[in-house]
Amino acid sequence: MEITVRLYLTFRTGRFRVETRECPAGATAAGVARDLEIRDADIGMVLVNDRQAELEQQLLPGDTLSLFPVVGGG
Amino acid sequence: MGSGPRAVAHGMQNMDALRALLAERADGDVVAWADHAEVMRRFGLDCPSAEEAILSAGFLPARYRRNRQTISTELQLRLHRSTVAVVGCGGLGGYVIEELARLGIGRLVAIDPDAFEEHNLNRQLLSSPAAIGQSKAQAAERRVADINPGIVVRPVEVAFSPETAADSFGGVDVVVDAADSVPIRLQLADACSQLKIPLVHGAIAGWYGQVCTVMPGDETLRHLYGRGSEPKGVEVVLGNPSFTPAVVASFEAAEVCKILLEQGCLLRNQILVIDLLHMEVDHIRF
Numbered sequence: 001m002e003i004t005v006r007l008y009l010t011f012r013t014g015r016f017r018v019e020t021r022e023c024p025a026g027a028t029a030a031g032v033a034r035d036l037e038i039r040d041a042d043i044g045m046v047l048v049n050d051r052q053a054e055l056e057q058q059l060l061p062g063d064t065l066s067l068f069p070v071v072g073g074g
Numbered sequence: 075m076g077s078g079p080r081a082v083a084h085g086m087q088n089m090d091a092l093r094a095l096l097a098e099r100a101d102g103d104v105v106a107w108a109d110h111a112e113v114m115r116r117f118g119l120d121c122p123s124a125e126e127a128i129l130s131a132g133f134l135p136a137r138y139r140r141n142r143q144t145i146s147t148e149l150q151l152r153l154h155r156s157t158v159a160v161v162g163c164g165g166l167g168g169y170v171i172e173e174l175a176r177l178g179i180g181r182l183v184a185i186d187p188d189a190f191e192e193h194n195l196n197r198q199l200l201s202s203p204a205a206i207g208q209s210k211a212q213a214a215e216r217r218v219a220d221i222n223p224g225i226v227v228r229p230v231e232v233a234f235s236p237e238t239a240a241d242s243f244g245g246v247d248v249v250v251d252a253a254d255s256v257p258i259r260l261q262l263a264d265a266c267s268q269l270k271i272p273l274v275h276g277a278i279a280g281w282y283g284q285v286c287t288v289m290p291g292d293e294t295l296r297h298l299y300g301r302g303s304e305p306k307g308v309e310v311v312l313g314n315p316s317f318t319p320a321v322v323a324s325f326e327a328a329e330v331c332k333i334l335l336e337q338g339c340l341l342r343n344q345i346l347v348i349d350l351l352h353m354e355v356d357h358i359r360f
Contacts (some may be wrong), residue, residue, distance in 0.1 A: 008347055008349075008356065009279075009282045009308070009347065009349060010279075010280075010282070010308050010312070041304050042304075042307075042308070043300060044298055044299055044300055044307065045297050045298050045299075045300060045345075046300060047297075047358070050358070050359065050360065051360065052293075052296075052297040052360065054300075055300075066358075068298070068347065069279075069307060069308045070256065070299065070300075070304060070306075070307030070308060071277045071278065071279045071282055071283065071284050071307045071308060071309065072254065072255060072256045072259070072277055072279065072299075072304075072305070072306050072307035072308075072309055073165065073254055073277060073278045073279045073306075073307065073309030073314050074162050074164060074165055074166045074167070074251075074252050074253050074254035074276070074277060074278060074319070
């Protein structure tokens with residue numbers, strides 16, 4: 001199935017900002033992150049179609065997945 | 075003096091005398107620092123009380139002249155009567171405290187258990203070689219006394235914790251997140267929600283930053299920090315150059331001002347994600 005992936009901040013480095021990708025039916029946000037070699041622990045916010053989601057959420061065709069790294073400094 | 079009829083009458087007499095003095099000396103409705111000092115001397119007031127009296131009488135201390143027309147005298151009085159707690163006096167906190175003090179927020183609670191270290195010097199506004207080893211919270215108090223003696227700063231040299239929140243945030247109108255750990259931020263969000271105090275969140279890492287406003291009951295920080303399993307983020311790898319905390323802190327200060335003045339559009343149920351390397355700002359709306 002086809003989904004759109006948006007990456008933010010450091011996740012863009014060596015990857016992309018936005019890309020339409022093929023992924024298996026039933027793929028999860030976690031699975032997509034893994035394919036992109038993004039570590040679970042590095043992920044802060046996950047949005048699916050601009051709504052907060054869990055990494056375990058199954059994606060549907062046409063979904064937009066947004067991944068943000070943890071920004072915690074002050 | 076108390077608050078009975080005689081005290082009220084005395085207070086009203088004083089207010090009349092104050093207005094007469096200010097009317098005589100002010101430039102229009104703007105009161106110069108020398109006359110602010112005269113108000114202190116003549117009426118036996120400390121600087122913050124004199125500022126309150128001047129603003130209450132409808133006059134504007136000259137230091138705030140350039141806040142006009144963005145902030146009226148009446149709203150300047152509201153800022154003076156506000157209390158803002160800043161959790162962290164480091165990278166973000168130093169700039170937040172500087173800006174809120176210059177803005178005219180009447181009371182600041184500066185919370186930080188740490189002392190300055192050499193590696194703070196690249197970005198922490200309150201730091202200097204002479205300040206190494208000194209308390210950050212006390213440095214905040216000294217800096218504000220230096221730039222705006224009309225502001226009262228309560229330094230708190232104890233780390234924020236859920237147990238100390240009610241005490242630290244008593245009477246506080248807005249809390250600013252200038253912390254440097256994810257777990258602290260999540261605890262802070264919970265505490266502010268329970269105490270029904272708005273929280274302005276900010277965080278930085280390298281070229282990047284984020285800012286939003288969390289009203290009591292909002293789940294925004296849970297969205298941002300997901301599982302909250304890691305205490306730190308990419309700042310561990312990227313560090314924090316001088317300009318990033320300044321940028322994010324300024325957004326935070328503006329949010330504080332808008333909350334207190336009930337003006338403008340808040341970053342509520344939204345996050346501003348800032349990338350200074352590529353000069354991009356993403357405005358994420360939930």
